[in-house]
Each structure stands twice: as C-alpha cells, then as structure tokens.
Amino acid sequence: MKSSEFNNLSLDDLSETKYNNRTNPHRIRLAASNFAVTIGIMALVTLLSFLFRHIDFHESNIIVAYILGVLLAAKQTDGYFYGILASVVGVLTFNFFFTEPYYTLVTYRPDYPVTFVIMLIAAIITSTLTAKAKQEARLSLLREKRARVLYQISKSLLKVRNINQIAEVGVTNIAKLFSRSVIISTINSSEALGEPYIYSFNNDERTNIFKSFNEMQVISETFKTGNPGGADTNTYVNSSAYYIPIKGQSGTLGVVGVSCFDNKLLSDEQKALLETVTTQIALAVERERLSEKQQRSKMEVERERLRGNLLRAISHDLRTPLTGILGSTATILDNDDVLDKSVKIKLLQGVYEDASWLIHSVENILSITRIDEGRIEMKKNMEAVEEIVAEAVSRIKKLAANHTIKINIPDDLIMLPMDGTLIEQVLVNLLDNAIKYTPYGSTIEIKTQVSDEKVVFEVSDNGAGISEDNIPLIFNRFYSAATINDTGRRGTGLGLAICKSIITAHGGEISVFNNPSGGATFRFELPAKE
C-alpha cells in the first residue's frame, strides 16, 4: 500500500462500531433509507409480477421474483431486520395481489398456506444468508485494512535509527490514524521521560495544552504507574487527552497521549487499536535500546583496547628515556668530584635528548587521546599555506641539524580553510618522521601545489624508502618501523596516526609512496573550499 493511500485511511473507515454506534439522528436517517429501499424493491417486484400475470406466466415465476426481491433488499440494506421485513412483505403482497381471491388476504386453494410458509422460510434464509455474507465481507475488509495500517506503521518503525525518530514516526502515524493530535514521550538513556514529540492534527492550536502542567502530570503519572490515565479513565478525569503507557518487556518505555477535545472520547475499539500500535512502538524502542547498548559496549571495548595499547606504549617508550635521565643525573650527583667535565657534559646531553624526546612523545599521546575523546576542536580559518609551512619548518629546524630541508611552494599566495595549528602539527610530524627514519645528510623537501579544487602537500626524502610490507600499516596506531636512523630510537607509533586523524577531520586524504628515485613521499590533500 502506498503511503498516500495510507494517509487517507482514518480510523473511521476501520471501526466496527461505525454501523452500530451511531448517534440518534444518524440512526433514524439510516433506518428510513433502509426502509425506503426495502419497500421500493418490493414495489418494483410487485409491478413486475403484475406484468407476469398479464402475459400469463406461471405463478411460480412470481414466487421466484419475490424471493429475488428479498435477496436484493437484504443485499441493499444493513442488518438482518430489513431482509426479514422484505420476506414478510413479499409473502403478504403475494397473497394479497396474486392469489385468488385477489385483493384479500384470504385464499381458496388449500395448498396456498404451505406455499406461503415455504416461501417465507426460503425468503428468510436467503435474506439472512445475504446479510451475513455482507457483514462478514465488511468485517474482513476492515481487518485487512487495519492489518495494512499496522503493517505500514511497523514498516516505518523498522526504518528508524534512533529512539527520537521512533517517537517522531509513531506520533505522526497515530495522529493520522485517529485524526487527532497526539503526544509521545519516550524514555531517554537515563531512564526518565525525554522531551515529548507532539503532532498537532490540522495544526490544532489546542495542542498546546499538552505542554500544560496538568497534562505533564498525567503523563508522568501514567509513566510511573503503567496504567492508562487522563480522559475516560479513573485518574485525572479532567485531562483533555487519553494516555496509555508504552509497555515493553523491561517495563514502561514511554507514554502516548491522544487528544480528546470537545469530549470526543475514544471508543473501546480505538483504544484496542491504540494499544496494538503502542506495542509496536514498544518493540521498536526496545530494539533501539538494545542496539544502542550494544554500540556503547562495543565502543567501550574499543576504547579499552586503545587505552591498553596506549598504556603499553607509555610504559615501554617512556620508561626507557626516563631511565636514561635518572641514570645520568644520579651519576653526576653521586660522582661530581670524580667525573671529567667532558663526561658530565656528555651525560647531560643525553638527558637533554631524552627529555626532548619525552616531550615530543607526550605531546603526541595527548593529541591522540584528545582525538579519541572527540575533543579535538577544529577552528577552521582561512590560513596562508606559506605561513603554516614556514612555522612548521622553523619548529623542526632545531632537530634537523644533520638534515637539509628544502621548501618548494608556489609564488602565489594560497589561502586555504584549515585549523592552522593542527595542520602545522601534521607537517611537524611528517618532517620529524622523515628526520627520524633517514640517515644524516639526507635531504627533505616540502612541496605544495594547487590542483583543481585541492591543495596538495608533499613531504619527501631521499632516504631508504619504506618497505612495501609496511606501507599499508604505516598510518595505524602504535605501528612503528623496526628500522631506525643514527639517533637509534624508536617512535611511539602515534605521529602518523595523528596526521591521518587530522587530515580526515579536514575532509582530506593522506597517502604514502616510495619515490622512483629513492626515498619516500608522504602526500596529503586538503579541499580548497569548505
């Protein structure tokens, strides 16, 4: 069923009570029309029968015609009564007009009473059967329609991805189904009722009453007790809506309220239907809560794993330089008189190097935890590429005493939306990486160029390059190459992972490849427009 069709269905079409439960003037009008139809059909049959007698047809044709009339009358009217009425009227008119003596209810032939009785029985059975078939057809049509509506609702509930959307879909569907304004409030992660969703049918202004203190009280009461509340119940009778809880396996999951303005209460049937719909909503809410829970525990496991890795990295990679610092300083403190000045300076230099390395590692570890916790604040600005590159190079120069750094950027000013400090960190990490993994005397080149809608940055070196096995792994966290340069220290395996996180957050891409002429190139692209 298409949704437009669905939208046109309202509960009025679906209610069994439509025909039983009318208001009085309605019922009288309906009875009058049924009565007129019955009499009309019987009159027509009588006319037809006069025609039959005129052209000398056999009497049995008239009887059959009357039975046909009863059948038609039963079909055209509602309920059993008019069919039976037609049967009686049929027998009587047959008796009156077509049995001798004509125009009396007296008969001469002794077998006529038998004919009348059989005719009456046949007529009554025909009429009741017809009426019953009709009723059943209507009922099954109704049930089918209702099943379709429920199916439609459960289908739309299947598509939603979070509890808020469930409330939104539920509120719209129920409002359309009942042609009334509806409110839904579902529980949030802290097991309390969340912000309600309100659908105001035909933009009814009275919907605002849902926000009143009184209604809120009924909602929370309904949520607490798990029993229906509001209009037409035992609690809060003055409320302008009927509230029922959304009940799931684990208790009440929320509350649905259907407006009953102008004292238009819901019929028992509508309530039953509403309950069915809320059961569906309950199922959907439970499903979402389960999957959210699963998602959370999955993330928890992932975070735990990362934390474990981080701790391992810290304990291994930080302990080594710390031991060095401790040892060197203790040596100097204990043996101040014995040691040569040159030996002391050498030890102190070791301390200096260890400490610089520690600071660098700690900064990387801090960055990665910031990224993990989603706390990385991007403050994008139009930045000049040359300024960022220059700053990165000036920061790294102190460490690059044994390397040559070449800068190759276009003469034209390139302005680019980015978080300057983060991109600077990417460049520093890439340069630092190049310095760390190439022998002394190597040349490192930074190149930027504009291509189409992107700006490409490249940091390349003329070292030994990266082994092909390592290339796919190189941006992974805690991945650190086994080969090291002359300073003889391994990295924490975080620098490149941070680069990747930052570039991805900017909507760019980062990659690495070996140069045909030797060495490796790290390349990243940033979009030139937001």
Next chain:
Amino acid sequence: MDNKPLILVVEDDKPIRNFICVSLEAQGYKCIDAQNGKVAVSLVSSHNPNIIVIDLGLPDIDGLDVIAMVRPVTKAAIIVVSARGHEREKVEALDSGADDYLTKPFSVAELLARIRVALRHSNQSSQSESDSPATFLAGELKIDFEKRRIFLSNEEIHLTPIEFKLMSLMAKYSGRVLTHKYILNEVWGTFSGNDTQSLRVFMANIRRKIEKDPAQPRYILTEVGVGYRLADE
C-alpha cells in the same frame, strides 16, 4: 642600589621555577618567585617587578585572572607561559594585557630572548614619546619612520601606505608577538572586526617585498593561531 631588573616568576612546579631563576640570575637579573596566584598578586604590589613570567595553569587562581588583577597596578611586562595547543588561551591572555608568550616546552635561550625584548620595550616606554627612535634596524632591514621609507640591504622597498603602517606598527613592538585582533584594531580601526584573511593577504604581500624566501621568513614570523612577530635580532 643596584639597577638589576627584577623578574617575578609565577609557576607552581618547583624544578621549573628553580631552573628559570637559576638561569635568569646567571644572566645578571634579580629573581623572585611565587608558586600560586595569590602570592604573585601580593609580590607584584610589594616588589613592583619589571617583568612577570607567569604560567597560566596555577593551582589557586586562573593565570588569566591574575593578569586581570595585576595589569591595572603595574607597568611590568607580562610574559605568559602555556602549553602548545592552547592558542586560544594565549590570544585571550595577550588581548587582556599580557605582552608576550612562551610555549611549553621552551628553551632557556627563548626565555632570555623574550625577557630582553620585554626589557627593551619597558625602557623605551619609560622614555618620552619624542625620544622614540627615528629608525628601526634588524639585519638588512632598515625602517626610517620620519621619512616613511624602508630599505633592504640599502635598497629602497616600495610599500603601500597600509603596508607601511603595518610594518611600522610591528617595528615599534619588534620581537613581541602581536595578535591578529590587535593589529587589525591598530591599523584599520575598531570596526575592522575579525577579518584576519585580509591581514594575511597584506602580510603575504609585504613578505614578497622584503623576504628573500617567503616560506622561510627572516623578518616577519608567523605565530600560527596567535598573530605575527617582527624579528628584532
């Protein structure tokens, strides 16, 4: 009475306080220290230091609040120390009265350079306006304020009026970092808002005129996320 400049070091970590004081005293400065904001505020009013070096992360009062408290009562240059990545904090400190900043971890050389700059500026400002130098010299760069001319290796460079205004502003505070906001306000007036983009374009143009390699600037240094600094040595 000796004329050694007095420097107040506000830092809660004892080893850092120690090494700063030791290296400052080795350079001939006098040094007093405070380990929290309250002590710092009272030392400022009792000792009237020439320079305050303050860490923004203090145990009792936020460093920014300390600056707000002491700025009205002292002419001392305030040098802020903060970690990398806290650029916004630095800008806030600079805009609310600090004169310069140092990024942790910093080297002793950097600290001494900042202190030299701060002392020079406090000496300058104690002299009267008319005494302010007529020229600025740094490396090959020479600015003649009176004749409004700029020379690089004795060759005149042609700057537009706004470019000259920018250069002379930075030369006046050479060695000190100037935030984007401060420069915009001084050069374009208070209504310029936050148009840092056009400021960057102007800086790029000036660099192309006075720097040999704009990607490795010798004079106009960028402090990413904070502002600009004109090299003074």
